[in-house]
Amino acid sequence: MPMDNTLIIYSSNHGTVDKCARELFKLMEGKVDICNLSKRETLPDLSKYDAVIIGGAIQEGKIEEVISAFCAEHLNLLISKRLALFISCVHRGAEAERQLEIAFPQELREHAVVCDYFGGEVSELNLWERIVTTQMMEKEELEVELSKQKIRRFAKLIAETK
Numbered sequence: 636m637p638m639d640n641t642l643i644i645y646s647s648n649h650g651t652v653d654k655c656a657r658e659l660f661k662l663m664e665g666k667v668d669i670c671n672l673s674k675r676e677t678l679p680d681l682s683k684y685d686a687v688i689i690g691g692a693i694q695e696g697k698i699e700e701v702i703s704a705f706c707a708e709h710l711n712l713l714i715s716k717r718l719a720l721f722i723s724c725v726h727r728g729a730e731a732e733r734q735l736e737i738a739f740p741q742e743l744r745e746h747a748v749v750c751d752y753f754g755g756e757v758s759e760l761n762l763w764e765r766i767v768t769t770q771m772m773e774k775e776e777l778e779v780e781l782s783k784q785k786i787r788r789f790a791k792l793i794a795e796t797k
């Protein structure tokens with residue numbers, strides 16, 4: 636079977652999505668390119684990839700704008716690929732599922748072979764961000780945890796659906 640050509644495209648404000656993307660990069664088979672959208676001026680040529688993994692962080696209930704703009708602009712091309720979607724967020728369970736649902740367009744979620752949340756971390760925050768996250772986490776008794784197990788399962792599901 637020919638080797639897969641995969642693109643991991645993401646945005647990370649404070650490094651956690653970056654960590655998830657790098658972990659996936661290590662786990663994926665075949666040729667893998669990795670692209671931090673918030674640091675790139677030019678996009679890689681999407682047409683050359685068999686599989687595309689898109690990831691972003693949730694801030695105040697929404698995925699970062701650079702990711703929603705990317706999804707909207709390339710929707711038609713993305714639904715022709717093997718697609719996998721993830722978010723990093725501190726919520727879990729029903730609220731994380733709800734955030735995942737509004738993070739990506741329905742067409743992409745329905746087309747994706749896997750769509751999941753990995754948990755989150757809070758680091759490198761400015762004062763305002765620290766206040767927002769501390770209040771949110773205390774109010775809802777949330778804990779900071781990034782699930783390596785979920786990341787491994789995500790990579791395995793992509794490989795299995797080849």
Ligand SMILES: Cc1cc2nc3c(=O)[nH]c(=O)nc-3n(C[C@H](O)[C@H](O)[C@H](O)COP(=O)(O)O)c2cc1C
Pocket residue numbers: 646647648649650651652653692693694695696697723724725726734754755756757758760763764765767768
């Ligand atoms: C200002 C701010 C707002 C946030 N709002 C949410 C939120 O509404 N829901 C949630 O689950 N996580 C929220 N988070 C947590 C982030 O999603 C989490 O820290 C994530 O791992 C950050 O990824 P990054 O380090 O790649 O930016 C927020 C974090 C910050 C700094």
